[in-house]
Amino acid sequence: MRRREVLKSCLLAGASLGRVGFAGVGASADGDLGVGEDRASWVAMLDRVARPPLEALSERRLKASMPVETFAGHEQDRRKCTYLEALGRTLAGIAPWLEHGARSGAEGELRERYCELARQAIAAGVDKRSPDYLDFGGDRQTIVDAAFLALAVVRGSRELRDKLPVEVRKQLADGLRATRGLLPGFNNWLLFAAMIEACLFTLGEDWDRMRVDYALREHQSWYLGDGTYGDGPHFHWDYYNSFVIQPFLLNLTDVLGGQEPGWAATKEGIVARARRYAAVQERMIAPDGTYPVVGRSITYRCGAFQLLGEMALREMLPEGVAPAQVRGAMTAVMRRTLTPVGTFDAKGWLRIGLAGHQPSLGEPYISTGSLYLCTAAFLPLGLPAESAFWSGAQAPWSSVKAWRGDDVMADHAVDG
Numbered sequence: 001m002r003r004r005e006v007l008k009s010c011l012l013a014g015a016s017l018g019r020v021g022f023a024g025v026g027a028s029a030d031g032d033l034g035v036g037e038d039r040a041s042w043v044a045m046l047d048r049v050a051r052p053p054l055e056a057l058s059e060r061r062l063k064a065s066m067p068v069e070t071f072a073g074h075e076q077d078r079r080k081c082t083y084l085e086a087l088g089r090t091l092a093g094i095a096p097w098l099e100h101g102a103r104s105g106a107e108g109e110l111r112e113r114y115c116e117l118a119r120q121a122i123a124a125g126v127d128k129r130s131p132d133y134l135d136f137g138g139d140r141q142t143i144v145d146a147a148f149l150a151l152a153v154v155r156g157s158r159e160l161r162d163k164l165p166v167e168v169r170k171q172l173a174d175g176l177r178a179t180r181g182l183l184p185g186f187n188n189w190l191l192f193a194a195m196i197e198a199c200l201f202t203l204g205e206d207w208d209r210m211r212v213d214y215a216l217r218e219h220q221s222w223y224l225g226d227g228t229y230g231d232g233p234h235f236h237w238d239y240y241n242s243f244v245i246q247p248f249l250l251n252l253t254d255v256l257g258g259q260e261p262g263w264a265a266t267k268e269g270i271v272a273r274a275r276r277y278a279a280v281q282e283r284m285i286a287p288d289g290t291y292p293v294v295g296r297s298i299t300y301r302c303g304a305f306q307l308l309g310e311m312a313l314r315e316m317l318p319e320g321v322a323p324a325q326v327r328g329a330m331t332a333v334m335r336r337t338l339t340p341v342g343t344f345d346a347k348g349w350l351r352i353g354l355a356g357h358q359p360s361l362g363e364p365y366i367s368t369g370s371l372y373l374c375t376a377a378f379l380p381l382g383l384p385a386e387s388a389f390w391s392g393a394q395a396p397w398s399s400v401k402a403w404r405g406d407d408v409m410a411d412h413a414v415d416g
Contacts, residue, residue, distance in 0.1 A: 038331050039381070039390050043107055045338055046378050050094055050114070052348045053086040053372060058120035062086070062132045067345065069352055069359070070367040078367035081141035084134040085369030087125050088148030091118055093303070093375025095156030096313055096382025115159045122149075122164065126171035137178030141365070146179045147192035147248075148373075150199030154251055155382075157202060173205045180208075187232035188240055190215035191248040198255045212256055216263055219249060226413040227276030238295025242281065242307035243373065246274045250310060269416070271316065276414045278311040279318035282326060283411060287400045289332025299352050299361050299371060301337035305330055306376035312389055313379045320409065324392030327380070334377060350374070 056062040062083050070078045091098075098115050102108040125134040136142055153160045153172075161169070176196045184193045194215035200207040222230040231240050249270045257264045284291050291304065298304070311317050312326050337343075342357030344350060350371040352362040383389050401408050 036385070036390070038327055039385060040107075041331065042334070042378060042381055043110065045334055046094060046097070046375070046381065047110065048344070048348065049338065049350065049372070049375055050090050053090050053369075054114065054117040054121050057083075057087055057124050057132055058117045060124045060130055060132045062124075064131070065347075066368060067347075067349055068368050069362075071362050071364040074364050074367070078365075078369075080135060080139040081145060082367040082369035083132065084125070084136070084142055084145040084149070085367070086372050087121055087134065087369075088145040088150075088152065089369070089372040090375050091121075091152035091160065092148040092155065093306075093373070093378050094118075094381070095152040095160060096379050098159045099156040100382040100384070102385065115163075118156075118160060119164055119168075122160065122172065123168045126168060126175045128171075134175070136175035137181060140182050143179045143182050143184050143189060143192050143196070145369075146176055147195040150176060150195045151248070151251060153199050154195070154202060154255055161202060169203060173200060173203050176200055177205075185232070186218075188244045188248075190218055191244060191252070194252055195248055198252055201259075202255060209260070212252065212263070213260070216249075216252065216266060219245065220266060220269075223273065225415060227273045227280060229273075236295060238297065239300075239304040240296070241277055242304055243297060243300060243376070246270075246277055246307045247310045247376075250274055250314075272414075272416070274307060274311060275316060275318045278308050278316075279321060279411075281305055281308040282318075282321050282329060283398045285329040285333055285397060285399060287403050289329075289334075289336040291333065293354060296363060297366070297370075297373075298354050299358075299366055300376075301354060301371070301374040302330070302333045302377035303373040303375065305333055306373075306379065309377055309379035313382050315383075315387075315389075321398075322392065322395055323387070323389035324395040325397040327389055327392070328394060329397035330377060330380070338374065 053062065053066065056065045066083065066086065068075055068079055068082055094114065097111060098118060101111040103111075124130045124132045126136075127133060134142075136146055164172070176199060179193075179196060184190055194212045197207040197209075197211050219229055222233060224230050224235055228235070228241055229245050230236070231238070231245070253263060253267045253270055257267050285305075308326060309330060312323060315323075317323060317326060336355060340356035342351060342353065349368060351357045351368075352359045352366060352371065354361055380389050385391065396404075398408065
């Protein structure tokens with residue numbers, strides 16, 4: 001069965017995908033999709049986003065096919081890294097679905113096809129003989145996206161590590177090591193260097209404990225309170241606690257916490273802080289699915305809520321935050337950021353923007369490949385359909401309840 005035929009039932013279930021569809025924008029505040037249809041709409045959105053980069057790279061034509069939209073004057077500079085960005089970021093978001101998603105039905109067939117595409121794409125990207133070799137270590141930015149690829153392998157170890165041919169695993173390890181000669185920034189980039197080492201550990205390769213220890217120690221010292229870390233020594237108004245910092249801390253300690261007593265000791269605090277930040281994120285989503293347009297990298301769209309999705313995936317949501325209300329809130333965010341006219345070009349590639357095509361929102365480091373961090377919002381697809389996240393009845397999220405006049409509990413800061 002062809003991929004488009006496999007997807008047909010998902011697209012029919014998600015027929016309202018193009019509508020924003022929540023309170024204030026033409027539908028009820030409790031959502032306009034039935035139980036089960038939300039998941040189908042997510043799968044349809046995932047397919048629309050992930051298909052172009054993974055199909056192209058699996059066929060070794062990514063560099064020939066993918067447009068490179070950038071801040072004016074940075075086209076050549078961004079070509080050094082944008083293709084690795086597209087692979088690493090796409091797989092980091094969809095890896096839990098590849099690893100734990102449906103095994104039967106239309107979704108199961110589509111997931112199996114994507115597992116094959118992902119492995120073929122990795123093989124094409126790490127092979128130095130390939131026209132699509134991803135030039136690991138060729139630019140400082142490759143530290144970042146080698147790390148997102150490493151995160152994908154950590155999140156999907158059975159599908160994206162164990163099922164790789166031995167030669168491809170070796171080439172992947174070589175590519176990750178090639179970034180070691182580059183100096184990461186004294187900020188969230190320390191976590192990128194650490195995640196590369198964590199992946200090397202899972203691949204059975206030699207790894208550098210010092211890079212991991214340095215990243216974990218510095219981030220403990222950069223904790224500011226109430227669930228928020230500084231990005232380096234200073235606080236920034238942006239979404240980097242969700243884009244990078246807290247998901248990377250959680251996954252690093254999952255993989256390597258048992259390797260040093262001091263690292264294991266940080267786990268409880270890292271989880272507690274992540275739960276508090278998830279509570280804040282859930283409250284930031286307005287009744288219509290919008291959220292504050294503040295800080296760097298806003299063109300990562302719904303990827304701004306990676307941490308909320310991570311905590312839903314882990315079934316560690318904060319007290320008083322029901323999984324179904326997070327599903328509703330994140331569905332609204334996806335619609336707001338992935339369905340406006342202009343989001344995709346005529347061939348299906350993402351374009352710079354938050355709600356449509358807004359090239360002035362892109363910083364000099366943003367290019368087409370960067371935009372695929374939006375897939376980080378899809379992490380809960382790694383939960384089974386029968387989980388509370390997917391099977392629970394439609395439920396309003398916090399801002400919906402507050403702004404329609406429900407008697408809601410007050411929010412309070414959390415110390416520690």
